[in-house]
Amino acid sequence: MGGHGYDVLIKDALVFLFAAGVVVPVFRYLRLPTVVGFMLAGVVLGPYALGSLAHVQPLLEYVSVSDPEAAAPFAELGIMFLLFLLGLEFSFGKLWSMKRAVFGAGGLQAALSAAVIAGAVYWAGLPAEAAIICGLALALSSTAIVMQMLVEQKRAARPVGRAALSVLLFQDILVAPILIFIGFLSMGEGANVSSVLVEAAVNGLIAIAFIMLIGRFALRPMFRLAAQVGGRDFLMALTLLTVVGAATITATAGLSLALGAFLAGLLLGETEFKHQTEVDLEPFKGVLLGVFFMTVGMALDLPSLVTQPGVIFGGLAALLAVKFLIAFVACRLFAGDRLVSIETASLLAPAGEFAFVVVAAAGTAGVLDAGTSGRIAAIAGLSMLLIPVLGRLGGWAASWLEGDEPEAHLDEDFSDMKGHVIIAGFGRVGETVARILTVEDTEIVALERSAVRLVQARKGGWQVFLGDAARPEILHSAGADGARLFVVTVDDVAAAEAMVTSFHRLHPDVPIVVRARDHEHAARLRLAGATHVIPDAIESGMQMAGRALTEFGYDSETVRSRLAAERGEEYQRS
Structure with missing residues (x-):
């Protein structure tokens, strides 16, 4: 590689780090969500904003990203680690218990959304093949942003989190068939479609079975060996190998990288190394996801917003309305009550990161022209920027409607009980x-x-x-x-x-x-x-301090006396 390539790489890396360490904290200080901060940083520092002015003012080249595509592999790593950490939180038993929501709510949401959007785009004048691709691209939602928000809010394992994950998992499974379908559209008339389908299905099943076998019989012994001889350094290396290796296997079979990472998380979550892995990977996941969110912001086609605002914003409003209604119906039928369905539908209404993947593949195959690709990317990017706002609106609406729920009673009536x-x-x-x-x-x-x-x-x-x-x-x-x-x-x-x-x-x-x-x-x-409030932080500190004093040789009476005095002071301050 030439020196110029290294210069660009280093400069772009500095811009990303500047955004993560300076720009995003400023947005957080202004009480904007982290996700929105990274996406806005990508918009500002991307090729359609400051980057487009670099030829006028050369100094701007040093504070903007020259090659957004160079960050794509790092962004993909961020999505992989997010799905891996989600997999750690779910056991195979929990996943199997969600099958009705995954295939019921997920299947209905994806099928209806794709059909309605494709029909609307076809009615607007696009060819049938292009309309179908647009419908499939915009029917998908953002696994990265939605699950990141729910994880930060500690709601990933709650009803809203389970319902959202069910639909998003089904959508992740759909990515491979969609890309295969795009490949069919670019094939000649003599191509054997049935043989390609069978080959893709067989390859996918073999890949998943291979990952499951490794996880069941080799994963735990390997991690135990690494823990015995090397400690955390070797465990980190083995964890990275597990995530990237499983993702590579599924990608080689034509499935998504995220699906392999999720399976790796499920398998490692069954071992005693689950919690250590979560702690070790958390900082890396945050930085890599930040890179991903910045690349989404950079992909927002600002010129299209200026030249065709009616098309972009009209399409955005229609997309959100259609997907919200469909997701609400799907979740209400298969995944939860109306309050859960409202919150989940609010999160799933925008488009997702795979829309950019699908649009890029369709453009390469010649199915979508550059203008249509730009408009779809702009609608998808804007909708993703709105996910945090829509999530809050959905939560607010659910809370407001909660008072309208029919009266509920316990299985038994204790209304006459006294003194309990x-x-x-x-x-x-x-x-x-x-x-x-x-x-x-x-x-x-x-x-x-x-x-x-x-x-x-x-x-x-x-x-x-x-x-x-x-x-x-x-x-x-x-x-x-x-x-x-x-x-x-x-x-x-x-x-x-x-x-x-x-x-x-x-x-x-x-x-x-x-x-x-x-x-x-x-x-x-x-x-x-x-009347009485017991802060967890105080009591945890008391217990740890008491254990430390005992280890130092203090007798139990002295320990109790010291802790009682400190506890009294702490509770007065609280």
Whole structure:
């Protein structure tokens, strides 16, 4: 390679790092989501903004990206690591339990969206083949942005996260058939389509089976060996090999890189190295995804927005409306209630990163002309910029409509019970509280919003009931009128506040004990009506300090005295 190529590479790398280390933090200071910050940085520093002015002012060349395509491999790595980390969170059992949502909601959403969009584009005057490609490209949603947002909000494993992931997984599976279909359109008349289809299906199944075999029989021994002889350095190298290797296998078979990475995460998630891997890869995933989001911003065709604003913005509005309605219906039928469906549809309505892949492949095959490709890319890019905003609007709409839900009651009626304790949230903390109170012969009514945790708790012999403790009718059924104490153990900040507020309005004289994340959360809970707030950060610090003092040789009485004094000061400050 020549020196000029290295110069461009180094300069573009500096621009990316400048955006990640300076520009995006400025956007975050202005309270913009990280995803939006990276995408806006890509727009500003890309070839259609500052980059287009470099010939007028040469200095701008040093603060803009000369070759956006050079960042594409790094962006692909970011998507791979995101899907890998998502795979770590899901077991094969959980994935199998989602099959109805994956193939039901995902299949219906993809089929209807592609058909409606293709029909509209064909009616607008495009040839049938080009219209079909446009429909398939815009029917897909953004796995990278949607799941990144849900992971940051700690909602990936909740109903909205599961519903969104179900549809997105089906869409990822569709990428390979779509690309194969584009290849058919560029084939000659004498090509044997059936043989190509059979070959692609066989190759895909062989690749997936090969990954599964390696994961089942070789992955755990290899990681144990690396941990024994090398520690974290070798584990990191082996993790990278696992992710990139599995992605390469699926890509070689004609499937997406992301699917292979997801399968690798599922397999590694079954081992004892799951949590260490999550910690080691988290920083790399964030930086690489940032590169991806910047490349999306750079691909936004600003000249098209200026020359054809009616077409671009009209198409954008139509796309969001159509995909929202279809995704809502699909999720409502197969993946959740209307509130979950509203939130999920809001996240899935925009287009996704694979739209750029499909459009590029269609352009290379001669199916889409440059003008159409530019317009589709502009609509897709703008819609992706709106995902964080639409996600918030969907959450707001679901919260607003929640009061319109029909009244709910528990499986049993405890409205006449007296002197009992209501526990909202039955995870580890809730179960611990219940176990200690039960020893003291205290009657418990436990409420849990998660059906999964409900089943687990009942298998353990606990009488736990499905219900949201923020709803007055649920609290009434749980016996709030005669309760002696209300305990909130959920770790969701907004949900805990809603539960405290709801109970305090009903019975302001009944003590409320609630778990908080930190000092700020504790202050908000007190304003909501909590009587006693237990910040997790304080108690974790107390336990760790006590263990440290014990290791230093202090006797148990001294340790208790020191911790009691410190605890009192901390709770006064909070």
